[in-house]
Amino acid sequence: MAAAEALAPREGIRLNKRLAELGLCSRREADEWIARGWVLVDGQVAHMGQPVLPDAQIKVLPQATSAQDERATFLLHKPVGYVSGQPEDGHEAAVVLLQPGNRWKDDLSPRRFTPAQFKGLAPAGRLDIDSTGLLVLTQDGRVARALIGEDSGVExxxxxxxxxxxxxxxxxxxxxxxxxxxxxxxxxxxxxxxxxxxxxxxxxxxxxxxxxxxxxxxxxxxxxxxxxxxxxxxxxxxxxxxxxxxGNVLLGKLPQGQWRYLLPGETF
The missing domain is CATH 3.30.70.1560 (Alpha-L RNA-binding motif)
Known part of the structure; x- marks a missing residue:
């Protein structure tokens, strides 16, 4: 019986799920990295849908982390009357406030605002239409997972x-x-x-x-x-x-209707 158990194949989990569990990225980002050949499993280029065992050696190439560092995270002081996600019932989405003219003058980030920062941008958590305050919109799967992942415990x-x-x-x-x-x-x-x-x-x-x-x-x-x-x-x-x-990020003095970038080293 013991010998039979020893010979039984071990079950793996999908690589994109494993990368997300490790806190490296979101599953969507993982799929992008795998498709681009930026992930190695036991020294071999990974493929989409690949299952991996718990003891598999997973390596993410520098191209992936460089691309991730380019992803933007915005901190917006949402006013009443805007919805967090898609427009609904005639109300605009809060993302329309992410315009150069609404950038807080005291934003300390050196980042330049570009249209590319809207690609894949989504709110990491909701704030009701009749509520105000800190709303996070991000391209970064690590931020999204930290704030709205199944195991998130961020205050x-x-x-x-x-x-x-x-x-x-x-x-x-x-x-x-x-x-x-x-x-x-x-x-x-x-x-x-x-x-x-x-x-x-x-x-x-x-x-x-x-x-x-x-x-x-x-x-x-x-x-x-x-x-x-x-x-x-x-x-x-x-x-x-x-x-x-x-988490550790405060609304602070950010004026209503204005936004700033999440700073390097600033974590939730």
């Missing part, structure tokens, strides 16, 4: 202005000032841990009062309209939401 920090609306925002009993004083303590406890959305329990969150009308949220996940739905579940209604941090 996102939000400043959230709320009103107490246990009967809905148009119902009786709405409190707009001194909200902290009327919200039961158990509501804050449920926001921190104990809520579910879409029949899935939410991960623990950091939630604290910054002032009587504003909460600070720190999340490590990003379900659709998550904070608004969390607040509604405990009788609160969001009237303003701003994302101020993603």
């Amino acid at each position: 996102k920090e939000y400043l959230v202005r709320v009103v107490w609306a246990p009967n809905g925002p148009q119902g009786p009993g709405v409190v707009e000032q001194g909200v902290q004083a009327v919200v039961p303590a158990e509501c804050l406890a449920r926001l921190r841990h104990g809520l579910s959305l879409d029949d899935q329990p939410l991960k623990p969150a950091q939630v604290d009062w910054l002032n009587p009308e504003q909460l600070r949220f720190v999340l490590t996940e990003g379900k659709k309209r998550q904070i608004r739905r969390m607040c509604e579940a405990v009788g609160l209604h969001v009237v303003g939401l701003k994302r101020v941090r993603i």
